[in-house]
Amino acid sequence: MKLLIKAPAKINLSLDVLYKRPDGYHEVEMVMTTIDLADRVELSLLNEDLIKIYSHNRFVPDDQRNLAYQAAFLLKERFDVKQGVAIAIEKTIPVAAGLAGGSSDAAATLRGLNKLWGLGLSLDELADLGSEIGSDVSFCVYGGTALATGRGEVIHELPAPPTCWVVLAKPFIGVSTAEVYRQLQLGKVKHPHTKKMIEAIKENDFSKVCQNVGNVLEDVTLKLHPEVALIKDQMKRFGADAVLMSGSGPTVFSLVEHDSRMHRVYNGLRGFCDQVFAVRMLGERHINE
Template identity: 60%
Template sequence: MIIYEKAPAKINLMLDVLHKRNDGFHEVEMVMTMVDLADRLTLQETETNRITLSSQSGYIPLDDKNLAVRAARLLRQRFGIQRGVHMVLEKRIPVAAGLAGGSSDAAAALRGLNRLWELGLSISELEELGAELGSDVPFCVSGGTALATGRGEKLEKIPSPPHSWVILAKPPINVSTADVYGNLKAAEIQQHPSASAMQAALEQGSFTDVCGTLGNVLEDVTLKLYPGVARLKQVMESLGADGVLMSGSGPTVFGLVNKEEKARRICNGLRGFCEEVYAVRTLG
């Protein structure tokens, strides 16, 4: 039996950090949605009891450092599974890009192995398991659009943004999420984006209001550490994207556009500045 799972990328329409918690994590408030740029995970049961992973990408670990492998090990240990699996990961989402590629791969592994091993787990149960692997994994399990609180694992489903084009541009640098949060001084944040305003814009289905309420408090940190990200954001704004924001801890910058012709034009304008550029759609 062979199982196929898509693992879409996510973007943060807004990301706020409220304070640092006693457990070392940060209390966050985020609105996340998925876009039509996805990895593909193929899972096939093997005659051995080993968990193995292969990929065409030379930029990802294939051992226990990979979240998809850790997801498989978590399920096996938690439910006493003795069967093995080989996973083939076709990477399309840029690595270390702020697009939750690794978290989405782990979520795809949880969903796929739930089917392959006939565990009968509900989405909410898979989300709980995902929270043990990473803060973005629960959202990636169920997808759609959500308001995420806590450290990102508490989810409230909200309306998805109006169908639009999303230009994703990743500069040739990798950003450490731990470094960004380590340099963030939550108590000194002057301006907080509004989750309620973003939620209202989504409920009204207003593309203009969604663009007007984009916000990410991590930008101040990442843009200072990596000036190239600030420059990329300026270039995308100058090319006419309707709303521009850094996703997650970066370095990927995305632009929202409601017309395909403009999206193609902005992509062409960015290609001389940045090699990894994608024009994709929002996923409802």
């Protein structure tokens, strides 16, 4: 048996860090939504009791470091599954980009193997398991739009945001999330208005969404990587309605309401940056089949 699952990327419309917790993690408030930029994860059952990872992307590990591998291993161990699986990952989401590509692959693996192995778990149960793999995996199990709190694993569902274009650009650099958090000085940052962003989404008010985008990690990454600031400036210059870095970066995205301006922003960035995408927000949650 084979199963093909889409694993969509996420963007942070708002990302706030409140304090460092006793367990070493940071307490966060993040408003996230999925976008129509997705990896494809193909799961094939094996007779032998093995987990195999296949990918043509040289930056995707094919061993225990891969989050999809960890997802399959967790299900096998927890539910004493003796059947193996081959996981083929076709990457479209840039790697190490602040778009939760690896987490989404893991979430797709959890959802797919739940079906293939007949485990009968709910999305809530899969999200709890996902929190053991990584902070973004729980959100990616559900998809859609949500406020994520705790270290990112406590998910509060929100309605879909106003429809618009999302133009993304990733420079050819990697960003260390750990280093960004290390350099974050919470006493000196300007915190985004999470409640106002949630209100804007609930009111389906595109202008208000644009006014309240914010990412407390952005200033740290901009200082470490000036090319990220250049992309932000380009997007603004070409007329984006709102511009923000996603996660710890380095991907920058713009929200654009009208088709003509989307083309202007997209074409303006293509000569400036390696990886540029123009996609729609998805906004709706996954269905547990």
